[in-house]
Amino acid sequence: MEIALLSLSSCLGCQMVFLSLEEYLYELIGENKVVYAPFLMDRREWDHADLALVEGTVRNTEHFLRAREVREKADRVVALGTCASFGGVQGLADLYPESRLLRSRFGDTAFEGGPQGVKRLLPLDSFIRVDAYLPGCPPPVALMERFLRAAVAGDRLSREGSTVCAECGVTSPPLPQPGPRRLTDGAGEPGKCLLESGFVCLGPLTRDGCGALCPTEMGVPCRGCRGPAGRVLERAGVDMEAETVRRLSRATGKKEGEIRAEVADPPRTYYLFCLAEPLLRRRRSGGTSHYIHRLGEQ
Amino acid sequence: MAELVIRPLTRIYGNAALRVESEEGATPRARFSAFGYRGFELMARGAHVDNLVPMVSRICGPDSLFHQAAACMAAEEALGVQVPPAARTLRELALWAQLFERHAVSLAVHSLPDLLFPASDPGLRNLVSIYRVDEEVVRRLLSLKSLVGGRQVHGFNFRPGGAVRDLRPESRESLAERLRSGEALLLETARLVKLLLRRSEERVRTAGSIDGSYMAMRHPRGMEIGEGEPALLVTGEEGGEPRPVVDLGSRLREEPSAHGHVVYASLEGAGELLVGPLARLNVNGSYGTPRADEELAEVKETWGFPVRYPMVAHALRMLEMIHAWEKMLALLSGPAEGPLGGGLSVGAGKARAYLEAPEGALVYGLELGEDGMVRDLSIISPLQFNLRSLERSLAEAYAATVREGVEKTADVLQMVVRAYAPCVPCGVH
Ligand code: SF4
Numbered sequence: 001m002e003i004a005l006l007s008l009s010s011c012l013g014c015q016m017v018f019l020s021l022e023e024y025l026y027e028l029i030g031e032n033k034v035v036y037a038p039f040l041m042d043r044r045e046w047d048h049a050d051l052a053l054v055e056g057t058v059r060n061t062e063h064f065l066r067a068r069e070v071r072e073k074a075d076r077v078v079a080l081g082t083c084a085s086f087g088g089v090q091g092l093a094d095l096y097p098e099s100r101l102l103r104s105r106f107g108d109t110a111f112e113g114g115p116q117g118v119k120r121l122l123p124l125d126s127f128i129r130v131d132a133y134l135p136g137c138p139p140p141v142a143l144m145e146r147f148l149r150a151a152v153a154g155d156r157l158s159r160e161g162s163t164v165c166a167e168c169g170v171t172s173p174p175l176p177q178p179g180p181r182r183l184t185d186g187a188g189e190p191g192k193c194l195l196e197s198g199f200v201c202l203g204p205l206t207r208d209g210c211g212a213l214c215p216t217e218m219g220v221p222c223r224g225c226r227g228p229a230g231r232v233l234e235r236a237g238v239d240m241e242a243e244t245v246r247r248l249s250r251a252t253g254k255k256e257g258e259i260r261a262e263v264a265d266p267p268r269t270y271y272l273f274c275l276a277e278p279l280l281r282r283r284r285s286g287g288t289s290h291y292i293h294r295l296g297e298q
Numbered sequence: 299m300a301e302l303v304i305r306p307l308t309r310i311y312g313n314a315a316l317r318v319e320s321e322e323g324a325t326p327r328a329r330f331s332a333f334g335y336r337g338f339e340l341m342a343r344g345a346h347v348d349n350l351v352p353m354v355s356r357i358c359g360p361d362s363l364f365h366q367a368a369a370c371m372a373a374e375e376a377l378g379v380q381v382p383p384a385a386r387t388l389r390e391l392a393l394w395a396q397l398f399e400r401h402a403v404s405l406a407v408h409s410l411p412d413l414l415f416p417a418s419d420p421g422l423r424n425l426v427s428i429y430r431v432d433e434e435v436v437r438r439l440l441s442l443k444s445l446v447g448g449r450q451v452h453g454f455n456f457r458p459g460g461a462v463r464d465l466r467p468e469s470r471e472s473l474a475e476r477l478r479s480g481e482a483l484l485l486e487t488a489r490l491v492k493l494l495l496r497r498s499e500e501r502v503r504t505a506g507s508i509d510g511s512y513m514a515m516r517h518p519r520g521m522e523i524g525e526g527e528p529a530l531l532v533t534g535e536e537g538g539e540p541r542p543v544v545d546l547g548s549r550l551r552e553e554p555s556a557h558g559h560v561v562y563a564s565l566e567g568a569g570e571l572l573v574g575p576l577a578r579l580n581v582n583g584s585y586g587t588p589r590a591d592e593e594l595a596e597v598k599e600t601w602g603f604p605v606r607y608p609m610v611a612h613a614l615r616m617l618e619m620i621h622a623w624e625k626m627l628a629l630l631s632g633p634a635e636g637p638l639g640g641g642l643s644v645g646a647g648k649a650r651a652y653l654e655a656p657e658g659a660l661v662y663g664l665e666l667g668e669d670g671m672v673r674d675l676s677i678i679s680p681l682q683f684n685l686r687s688l689e690r691s692l693a694e695a696y697a698a699t700v701r702e703g704v705e706k707t708a709d710v711l712q713m714v715v716r717a718y719a720p721c722v723p724c725g726v727h
Pocket residue numbers: 010011012013014015055056080081082083084088089136137138139356359
């Protein structure tokens with residue numbers, strides 16, 4: 001079993017988790033499974049890997065060529081992390097045309113021989129075929145180990161699963177509650193469901209796997225770092241914004257219009273990790289397209 | 299014209315390439331280039347301040363808490379919010395832990411293989427190959443990384459105004475226990491790194507030097523992350539004393555480079571800058587914790603003071619790990635209880651935050667509107683300050699090594715890059 005590990009445009013957080021695998025990391029390197037990993041080793045050329053773990057998104061032609069090379073050389077390609085799976089926080093770039101993004105930072109600097117930028121930020125599977133996904137920003141270390149063990153054993157890995165709420169050990173507060181609220185408004189009551197307490201919590205729409213780390217361990221709302229749950233991706237009727245607004249309306253007793261008016265910065269609040277995911281673009285009750293100002297860019 | 303290109307650079311943080319051009323009789327020109335601007339500054343415009351912290355965290359995983367802290371500090375200053383002491387302590391603890399982990403990876407994964415086996419094929423100088431011949435070395439090196447435990451990448455405990463949760467007493471105790479158990483390993487590794495550098499003395503002395511000013515946070519106690527005031531020490535001034543940076547905000551300059559997305563940053567009137575471990579030591583003179591300072595004496599004796607060789611940064615990272623270790627133990631034994639900060643009333647304001655990230659100055663400039671939304675954000679990261687100095691060190695190292703052949707030169711140039719431990723994701727952000 002030969003494994004390749006590489007990054008496109010990323011924060012390297014997923015690779016840091018790979019380095020935290022401890023015993024399993026030793027198992028992987030001891031059995032000589034890692035054949036290409038520029039973060040760890042000097043090898044620049046590689047011919048083949050059974051499994052390639054790709055962190056990050058495609059931002060420019062250099063990333064695109066690397067992604068294509070991986071697809072040619074690897075039998076199975078894994079989108080590692082939420083950037084590769086759904087665009088991640090970097091997907092917020094889709095709020096602006098790429099040309100504006102670059103101009104805002106570099107003015108009219110002419111670059112010598114640099115790669116061309118992409119027009120839209122999209123998940124990895126919009127550029128190459130992806131065989132399996134391990135979202136998480138970053139994926140928790142235990143989850144990464146479970147996933148890799150299964151992948152190395154050749155198991156078929158699916159995007160199915162439940163939501164963060166299914167793993168969350170909170171109870172319901174009496175309704176109605178004040179809200180809509182955010183962390184900057186102060187903490188909620190420990191042990192109570194944050195969404196029902198009026199906080200913007202994306203648990204019902206976010207895929208499980210982290211053990212509901214934020215609400216259960218820290219008492220803070222889920223921001224959706226594992227990306228949309230399977231049912232959100234599959235059902236055209238479910239929109240993350242509309243669904244959260246509906247639930248907040250029930251929790252606070254306010255009208256949906258009031259909730260919408262009071263929650264500032266909706267694209268970064270409801271789609272912080274998945275604005276770039278094409279499946280979320282058109283929904284009966286909303287969708288992300290009206291936030292994306294890249295379409296039709298010259 | 300001779301040209302040497304290394305693409306991609308390996309065993310570094312992120313994707314980058316290196317090109318050196320030289321002509322007979324002229325000084326070589328080195329360019330470190332990385333593309334992939336993600337647009338964090340523009341993306342943050344219009345963000346609610348509550349969304350800002352998780353956003354900027356994703357600029358860089360290994361330094362994520364430093365971005366979170368810089369955003370929090372700038373927002374707090376802009377809104378005139380005081381952070382309660384217990385929340386400060388928790389933040390400090392988390393930042394020392396992340397600095398420790400970041401340095402452990404820079405050393406164990408990126409740099410030590412070169413120092414341990416300088417004569418072997420570079421292709422074999424990595425944890426995977428070393429593991430095949432000596433499992434124990436790799437386990438020891440990587441166990442340093444896990445000494446601080448917990449989730450360092452994109453942690454959840456920072457929020458503008460304070461912290462979210464206190465550490466449970468049992469987690470405090472188990473972290474302290476874990477740290478204490480690593481003492482011997484930490485000191486042994488520090489001695490090993492010092493020894494390895496002495497063994498490569500000639501290389502260290504020819505792999506670039508610093509010419510300009512060191513910039514770091516200065517504090518009477520010694521090295522701190524967020525406390526103190528930025529100061530400059532001018533190189534080459536005999537007996538020169540560090541001077542406070544007057545008017546930091548209005549003297550910061552950024553200048554795009556034509557060869558990559560890392561924008562050069564400078565401080566007006568300060569010449570070429572160096573930030574990071576060398577600058578922190580040279581500006582503060584010592585760490586201010588007993589173990590770290592004890593180990594420092596030998597470094598000063600061997601390499602002189604101020605330290606001017608970029609490769610000595612490997613030893614200084616090790617000393618900073620000891621310092622961080624001592625700081626964490628002290629923080630863990632201090633009083634734990636206290637409020638962690640309540641809600642914020644958002645409003646207009648403007649502020650700048652400066653802190654010492656693992657590889658040096660991280661500067662955030664933040665402007666909030668009446669509605670508490672981000673109007674403007676500017677981020678300057680350590681690699682931006684160090685880029686000129688890195689490129690000059692590379693040119694110098696090239697000139698000193700080129701006679702040894704292309705392979706050797708390429709090898710040494712990569713060692714110079716690793717001595718700076720540049721962070722590409724922070725640099726391009
Ligand atoms: S998914 Fe998150 S942790 Fe992984 S590279 Fe992207 S931003 Fe970093």
